[in-house]
Amino acid sequence: MINVALLGYGTVGSGVVEVLNTNQESINKKAGDEINLKYVLDLRDFPGDPIQEKIVHDYEVIANDDSIDIVIEVMGGVEPAYTFVKRALESGKSVCTSNKELVAKHGAELLKIAKEKNINFLFEASVGGGIPIIRPLNSSLTADEIDEITGILNGTTNYILSKMADEGLDFDTVLKDAQDKGYAERNPEADVEGYDACRKIAILSSLAFGQQVDYEDIYTEGITKITAEDIKYAKAMGRSIKLLASSKKVDGKVYAMVAPGMVSTMHPLYSVSNVFNAIFAHGNVLGDVMFYGSGAGKLPTASAVVADAVDAAKHLHQNIITFWSSEKLALSDISTSKKRFFVRINGDLAKAKALFGNVTVVDVGIQGEVGFVTEVMSEADFAKVAESTQCIVNRIRMED
Amino acid sequence: MINVALLGYGTVGSGVVEVLNTNQESINKKAGDEINLKYVLDLRDFPGDPIQEKIVHDYEVIANDDSIDIVIEVMGGVEPAYTFVKRALESGKSVCTSNKELVAKHGAELLKIAKEKNINFLFEASVGGGIPIIRPLNSSLTADEIDEITGILNGTTNYILSKMADEGLDFDTVLKDAQDKGYAERNPEADVEGYDACRKIAILSSLAFGQQVDYEDIYTEGITKITAEDIKYAKAMGRSIKLLASSKKVDGKVYAMVAPGMVSTMHPLYSVSNVFNAIFAHGNVLGDVMFYGSGAGKLPTASAVVADAVDAAKHLHQNIITFWSSEKLALSDISTSKKRFFVRINGDLAKAKALFGNVTVVDVGIQGEVGFVTEVMSEADFAKVAESTQCIVNRIRMED
Numbered sequence: 001m002i003n004v005a006l007l008g009y010g011t012v013g014s015g016v017v018e019v020l021n022t023n024q025e026s027i028n029k030k031a032g033d034e035i036n037l038k039y040v041l042d043l044r045d046f047p048g049d050p051i052q053e054k055i056v057h058d059y060e061v062i063a064n065d066d067s068i069d070i071v072i073e074v075m076g077g078v079e080p081a082y083t084f085v086k087r088a089l090e091s092g093k094s095v096c097t098s099n100k101e102l103v104a105k106h107g108a109e110l111l112k113i114a115k116e117k118n119i120n121f122l123f124e125a126s127v128g129g130g131i132p133i134i135r136p137l138n139s140s141l142t143a144d145e146i147d148e149i150t151g152i153l154n155g156t157t158n159y160i161l162s163k164m165a166d167e168g169l170d171f172d173t174v175l176k177d178a179q180d181k182g183y184a185e186r187n188p189e190a191d192v193e194g195y196d197a198c199r200k201i202a203i204l205s206s207l208a209f210g211q212q213v214d215y216e217d218i219y220t221e222g223i224t225k226i227t228a229e230d231i232k233y234a235k236a237m238g239r240s241i242k243l244l245a246s247s248k249k250v251d252g253k254v255y256a257m258v259a260p261g262m263v264s265t266m267h268p269l270y271s272v273s274n275v276f277n278a279i280f281a282h283g284n285v286l287g288d289v290m291f292y293g294s295g296a297g298k299l300p301t302a303s304a305v306v307a308d309a310v311d312a313a314k315h316l317h318q319n320i321i322t323f324w325s326s327e328k329l330a331l332s333d334i335s336t337s338k339k340r341f342f343v344r345i346n347g348d349l350a351k352a353k354a355l356f357g358n359v360t361v362v363d364v365g366i367q368g369e370v371g372f373v374t375e376v377m378s379e380a381d382f383a384k385v386a387e388s389t390q391c392i393v394n395r396i397r398m399e400d
Numbered sequence: 401m402i403n404v405a406l407l408g409y410g411t412v413g414s415g416v417v418e419v420l421n422t423n424q425e426s427i428n429k430k431a432g433d434e435i436n437l438k439y440v441l442d443l444r445d446f447p448g449d450p451i452q453e454k455i456v457h458d459y460e461v462i463a464n465d466d467s468i469d470i471v472i473e474v475m476g477g478v479e480p481a482y483t484f485v486k487r488a489l490e491s492g493k494s495v496c497t498s499n500k501e502l503v504a505k506h507g508a509e510l511l512k513i514a515k516e517k518n519i520n521f522l523f524e525a526s527v528g529g530g531i532p533i534i535r536p537l538n539s540s541l542t543a544d545e546i547d548e549i550t551g552i553l554n555g556t557t558n559y560i561l562s563k564m565a566d567e568g569l570d571f572d573t574v575l576k577d578a579q580d581k582g583y584a585e586r587n588p589e590a591d592v593e594g595y596d597a598c599r600k601i602a603i604l605s606s607l608a609f610g611q612q613v614d615y616e617d618i619y620t621e622g623i624t625k626i627t628a629e630d631i632k633y634a635k636a637m638g639r640s641i642k643l644l645a646s647s648k649k650v651d652g653k654v655y656a657m658v659a660p661g662m663v664s665t666m667h668p669l670y671s672v673s674n675v676f677n678a679i680f681a682h683g684n685v686l687g688d689v690m691f692y693g694s695g696a697g698k699l700p701t702a703s704a705v706v707a708d709a710v711d712a713a714k715h716l717h718q719n720i721i722t723f724w725s726s727e728k729l730a731l732s733d734i735s736t737s738k739k740r741f742f743v744r745i746n747g748d749l750a751k752a753k754a755l756f757g758n759v760t761v762v763d764v765g766i767q768g769e770v771g772f773v774t775e776v777m778s779e780a781d782f783a784k785v786a787e788s789t790q791c792i793v794n795r796i797r798m799e800d
Contacts, residue, residue, distance in 0.1 A: 018685075026545055029723070031542075032721065135535075135540050136532045136536060140707055141703075141707065142707045142710040142711070143419050143427060143703045143704075143706035144707075145426055284422065285423065285699045286530045286704075288694065290692040291689075291691060292691075293687065297687075299685045300686050302543075303544055303683060303686040306543035307543040321714065
């Protein structure tokens with residue numbers, strides 16, 4: 001019997017209990033032993049809930065119980081999760097977590113402790129919810145040098161952009177609808193400003209390149225400036241606007257960025273809509289690969305956490321090697337990164353040409369402005385032009 | 401140092417050598433040891449090729465060399481691959497293979513030998529080329545009961561169908577073009593009749609349900625009867641025609657089938673075009689997930705084979721548990737399987753209604769015939785109607 005303690009009985013935590021109960025038999029078979037949920041740590045009580053008898057309010061009970069082999073952490077936030085998880089690992093308990101803030105900030109350190117103790121720190125659910133991406137990166141794409149990872153990593157913003165595109169609505173209207181439906185938080189900043197996606201691409205980049213990528217270093221732009229008009233232009237170009245979290249290695253330099261992008265129908269991310277997430281990767285021998293699924297939600301996220309627990313059970317005292325050193329990866333300044341830009345200016349084609357040279361006009365019949373696509377130019381060159389004028393209405397990077 | 405022998409120096413075999421050479425440093429790092437290619441078995445000689453000094457013509461040399469830890473089999477076909485692989489496993493050498501015929505026919509037995517010997521039999525490349533699907537099924541989706549796997553598992557047929565749709569051409573014209581480009585074999589039967597996809601879905605079904613699924617038991621229909629007119633109808637419905645290899649569990653019964661299907665824009669497989677493959681799966685707690693990438697080709701396939709070799713190196717004397725028992729899974733007769741059908745008949749709407757009751761007409765302006773979609777009906781009921789009349793031009797299952 002393998003004893004498990006669950007930290008946090010919120011949405012994901014109750015999902016973990018539901019998954020363990022629903023698929024008990026097959027989970028035990030795949031784990032090679034009986035998974036027994038011994039404790040659930042939560043500050044609250046849950047009278048009438050079958051879980052109530054397992055509830056503890058004090059982490060000490062779990063930390064001091066040597067019979068606990070695996071700790072599942074689904075509280076979220078850096079503290080006290082970090083303190084609890086570190087202590088669990090140091091006392092020889094494997095940890096599975098869905099906590100992106102914790103993993104982005106302390107992943108390298110926690111992996112190191114797990115390695116030293118010959119146990120495991122697993123975090124499949126921290127990126128892409130139920131989509132297997134961490135384990136495939138770590139165990140499947142091992143013959144490749146990964147040179148690009150680009151993901152739609154936030155379901156809330158993808159829902160908003162999809163709904164804006166489908167119904168021609170503006171950002172504020174759709175945000176309110178998403179909040180009413182529970183797809184967006186009352187305080188939506190972490191999602192709509194790209195901070196959530198930023199932490200997730202930091203984790204994926206650290207794994208893909210084997211070194212610590214600090215999320216604070218990643219240029220991050222949200223979707224709050226995207227308008228119904230921008231989406232009209234996107235459609236006229238046969239494209240969709242997606243919040244892309246991306247990390248690319250070009251000539252040995254790594255560029256990372258979270259920003260809206262104009263995605264063409266040819267790209268596998270084009271048709272990833274609503275709350276779905278997807279992660280596209282390119283390997284130097286594999287070529288293109290994409291992983292798609294439910295990027296959030298109680299049961300999909302719990303499915304990934306429990307799959308980690310099964311893996312931890314199969315490797316109780318054997319570390320699954322993960323390459324993510326604490327040595328910091330210096331990201332290149334995006335100012336040298338080159339792209340085509342979709343731009344809207346107040347003015348006419350002559351003005352557009354005066355500012356950006358050769359451009360391709362996109363006409364959706366909006367009076368007083370002109371929309372166009374520039375040739376390939378650096379972020380720095382674009383910024384220089386943008387600073388020289390007051391006429392730019394919006395600009396969105398072309399994802400070619 | 402981990403010594404490897406490669407069986408077969410054809411397309412995939414030379415890809416394996418290229419991948420090992422290209423990414424030598426990172427592969428060794430991830431394997432935790434130096435991967436050393438000691439022998440290449442091939443009947444031919446390759447004068448001038450750096451590999452020539454490693455060429456052996458007699459498998460005995462490899463079988464009798466105790467320093468060989470891992471055998472990579474990329475010859476294809478059941479024999480002599482089966483004899484060679486079985487002998488390698490019995491003598492304690494792990495095996496990685498891209499050979500779908502071998503895995504579909506003897507997977508359960510070879511996995512059993514590997515388990516007994518505490519080594520590994522790995523076959524990521526046997527389905528979906530470079531797409532990680534075998535390992536995710538085995539190691540990532542372990543918290544779920546899988547109730548559906550549907551894949552576009554054959555690149556040749558997907559290329560043909562995509563090209564027919566894009567250019568309005570008929571099957572024979574596109575097949576000839578595909579043969580000229582090397583995307584289709586001179587004898588294209590295994591691809592266009594669905595036999596290749598059938599073996600692959602047999603492998604995926606065996607893994608998803610943990611029991612042997614015999615490919616001979618799977619109803620298989622190819623794409624040779626799909627016409628340019630069928631594609632016109634598909635477009636009118638906003639759908640695309642794909643060769644789908646599918647395995648579904650409904651009320652505890654498993655139905656498996658390879659056949660063209662009308663896929664709606666809402667389905668993640670809709671936009672999988674050209675030579676790309678994708679595998680869609682549904683888990684009872686995870687929901688939808690999809691894996692997409694290059695389903696064939698020298699380097700993507702070699703990438704998957706080498707990733708298996710890295711995994712074998714990391715687990716040299718430790719079996720990675722795979723649930724695929726030799727106990728046969730009795731597939732349910734598809735005659736009770738229910739679907740909507742798209743049907744074309746020579747005649748008019750009155751005739752359609754007389755035959756199929758309530759139908760939804762799809763009009764693309766072809767004289768003398770009517771195209772329509774039936775309500776949900778069983779395969780048996782459809783067959784009964786079809787046998788009663790001479791007027792059916794074609795029928796394609798709706799994938800809802």
